[in-house]
Amino acid sequence: MKLYKMLAVLMVLAMLLAACGATEEPPPPAEEPAAEEPAAEEPAVDADWAKQPMEETCEVVLSVESGAQETTLGSFHDEILEELNIDLRVVAHPFSERCEILYLDLSSGAGQYDSMSYWPVYTADFVNWLEPLGNIAPGGDEQVAEDLGYEGVLPGYKWCYVYDDKFYSAQYDGDAKLLHYRVDLMTDEAEHAAFQEEYGYDFDIQNLTWDQYLDVARHFQRPDEEFYGTSEVAGFLAGFYLKDRIWGYGGHLFSYDDMMGLEGESATGESNYDICVRAVQNGQDVFNTASPPEAHSFEFEDARNQIIVHDRVAMHTMWPDGWKWANDPALASENAVCNVAVAEMPGFDTDGDGVVDHRPNENGGRVMAINAASKAKECAYKVLVYFQDPERTTELVYNNDTWLDPWRVEHVDPAGAAHLCEGCEWNCEQYTDIITKSTIDGYPALQIPGAGRYHEVLERWAKKAFANQVTAEETC
Numbered sequence: 001m002k003l004y005k006m007l008a009v010l011m012v013l014a015m016l017l018a019a020c021g022a023t024e025e026p027p028p029p030a031e032e033p034a035a036e037e038p039a040a041e042e043p044a045v046d047a048d049w050a051k052q053p054m055e056e057t058c059e060v061v062l063s064v065e066s067g068a069q070e071t072t073l074g075s076f077h078d079e080i081l082e083e084l085n086i087d088l089r090v091v092a093h094p095f096s097e098r099c100e101i102l103y104l105d106l107s108s109g110a111g112q113y114d115s116m117s118y119w120p121v122y123t124a125d126f127v128n129w130l131e132p133l134g135n136i137a138p139g140g141d142e143q144v145a146e147d148l149g150y151e152g153v154l155p156g157y158k159w160c161y162v163y164d165d166k167f168y169s170a171q172y173d174g175d176a177k178l179l180h181y182r183v184d185l186m187t188d189e190a191e192h193a194a195f196q197e198e199y200g201y202d203f204d205i206q207n208l209t210w211d212q213y214l215d216v217a218r219h220f221q222r223p224d225e226e227f228y229g230t231s232e233v234a235g236f237l238a239g240f241y242l243k244d245r246i247w248g249y250g251g252h253l254f255s256y257d258d259m260m261g262l263e264g265e266s267a268t269g270e271s272n273y274d275i276c277v278r279a280v281q282n283g284q285d286v287f288n289t290a291s292p293p294e295a296h297s298f299e300f301e302d303a304r305n306q307i308i309v310h311d312r313v314a315m316h317t318m319w320p321d322g323w324k325w326a327n328d329p330a331l332a333s334e335n336a337v338c339n340v341a342v343a344e345m346p347g348f349d350t351d352g353d354g355v356v357d358h359r360p361n362e363n364g365g366r367v368m369a370i371n372a373a374s375k376a377k378e379c380a381y382k383v384l385v386y387f388q389d390p391e392r393t394t395e396l397v398y399n400n401d402t403w404l405d406p407w408r409v410e411h412v413d414p415a416g417a418a419h420l421c422e423g424c425e426w427n428c429e430q431y432t433d434i435i436t437k438s439t440i441d442g443y444p445a446l447q448i449p450g451a452g453r454y455h456e457v458l459e460r461w462a463k464k465a466f467a468n469q470v471t472a473e474e475t476c
Contacts, residue, residue: 049138050147050385053085058379062368063102063113066092068403069173069366072396073117073387080386086379096236099452102126111373114380120160120364121451123168131372133167136381141167147385149408156439157407159447160364169367172387174397174407176438177244177360178342179213180307180322181205181315185220195219205315206343207356210248210282213346217290220314229290231306231316232283234466235299239459240361241466244317245282247359247443250348251275253454262476267357268350273476280465280472287466296467311335317345320405323431327420328400338424342434344441362442365407412436 046052064070070092080088091113093101099122105112106129118126133148134141144167145151153161157171185191186205196202199215208216217229232241246253251272255264262273287295292312295303306313308326311333316322326332326340347358368387370380387393390410397404398416406412412435414421414428421428446454465475 046138047146049143050382051084053083054379054382055085057081057085057087058376059087059089060114060376060379060383061089061091061112062380062383063091063093063098063105063116065095065098065117067095068401069117072402072404073172076386080383084379084382084386086383088383106130106371106373109373111371111375113371114374114376115368115370115383117172117366117368119452120169120367121445121447121455123160123163123367123369124447124449125452126369127163127168129372130168131370131374131377133170133370133381133384136370136377148388149390152390152409154407154409154412154436154439156362156442156444157364159444160367163447169369170384170388171365171367171407172393172404173365174405174411174435174439175319175363175365176405176435176442177240177317177345178320178323178434178438179205179208179315179345180318180326180340180342182307183339183341185314191219207354208343208346209349209356210245210279210346214282214285214290217286217315221290223293226312228292228295228306228313229315230286231291231295231298231303231313232286232466233298233300233303234287234296235463237300237459238462238466239455240363241317242279242283242458242462243361244345245279246276247361248345248347249275249279249282250350250357250359251279253446267359268348276476277472280462280475283462283466284468284472288468307340308332308336320431320435321400321403324398324400324417324420327424327427331400338421338427341427342431344434344438358438358441359443360438360441361445362439363445365405406432406435407439 062073064073070090074090077088080086099118102113102116102118103125106126109129133144137143137147148161148167148170150158150161153171156176157174160171161167161169192202195216198219203212203216219229220227221229250267250270252264252266253272254261257264262276264272266272266275292306303316304318304322304325307316308322309332323340323342326336327338329337344358345360347356349356368384370377370384374380390408393408394410394416396402397406397411398420412432414425414432417428417431445451461470461475464470465472
């Protein structure tokens with residue numbers, strides 16, 4: 001029995017020793033995962049993509065307004081065909097019919113026009129049928145900003161390029177309204193002394209309020225000498241002359257809280273309705289008491305030629321090409337060249353301390369956009385970029401055949417206008433300085449659906465008011 005027990009113990013010990021000393025064979029090595037193929041890198045966007053010619057000739061139909069725009073943009077047909085292999089066809093329509101024509105083409109999806117120019121206040125009405133530019137450029141909006149030189153756009157025009165945080169259009173014409181004046185008259189000591197005696201204060205042509213603008217215009221109203229205070233547009237574009245005053249008195253079209261028309265406070269604390277009445281009345285007073293007798297029917301060229309060609313007025317408010325024409329010896333009278341300068345548009349003095357707040361209307365000039373129904377979007381995009389080139393646009397805005405005005409930083413270098421300031425270089429420096437200030441101080445136009453309709457209402461009633469057909473209260 002003892003032997004049996006001893007054998008059993010020895011067997012258990014042997015088993016334990018065997019278990020403790022045993023080593024399992026190692027498992028087969030795990031298979032290493034196959035090395036992943038490196039992800040194919042996205043091809044880098046060619047920085048010159050927008051300037052490369054198309055492989056096959058394509059046609060781009062561009063809709064513009066009749067007149068100088070048609071001639072100016074159409075003149076680049078051969079150059080664009082040679083450089084980009086794009087056949088640019090410029091189609092023009094009368095300005096008064098353009099928006100309706102564009103709206104019908106866009107909303108119907110007909111795609112008759114690949115690209116179109118218009119006032120940027122209509123972008124919100126057109127946007128559903130426009131192609132976001134970032135959808136065309138391979139590098140998206142980042143490339144669009146680079147292609148358009150967006151960083152070089154003056155501050156008063158950046159809103160014109162973008163809607164709902166997307167690039168939809170590009171500028172090709174500016175519109176900062178300016179106060180043009182005769183230098184010899186506005187710096188004459190005898191005129192200042194006479195004005196002081198008549199009105200009880202001296203005027204500073206560079207810092208006029210709208211009430212002072214009326215006083216200065218009346219001071220120079222001399223019908224017996226066939227000379228008058230100012231000249232403004234009473235026909236087509238009169239709505240802008242009314243908006244100049246509403247913004248320039250510190251007013252808004254709507255309450256910021258609920259968008260109710262002419263309600264809420266203005267920048268001066270007055271009601272917007274009261275400011276509207278004052279603005280209309282100021283315009284009527286200017287036409288009735290400080291303008292040539294036929295001014296109630298003045299159109300654009302009638303108004304500006306009073307100071308450029310006819311030497312009949314002491315000042316007027318006009319877009320920047322007025323200054324360019326007035327200082328061009330080939331177009332202006334001898335008395336105008338080097339003798340017409342600019343100031344910021346009249347404004348308001350809230351505190352009565354002589355510090356004038358200027359808020360010139362920034363309607364945004366003209367932009368180009370691309371029809372979503374176009375079959376030639378890449379070609380249209382390259383044409384649009386072509387007309388953004390700083391050097392090319394500088395030449396255009398200082399060429400009096402184009403009727404185009406500055407909107408880029410490069411355009412406010414006095415050197416660009418040097419040929420218009422021979423012998424009065426200070427005038428170029430002042431012109432570009434005032435444009436820069438105006439685009440900083442500018443009051444941007446509406447960018448909401450229906451903005452064009454609001455302008456059309458202002459246009460219609462401004463004409464009636466400036467023709468004395470309605471009262472200021474009825475207008476507002």
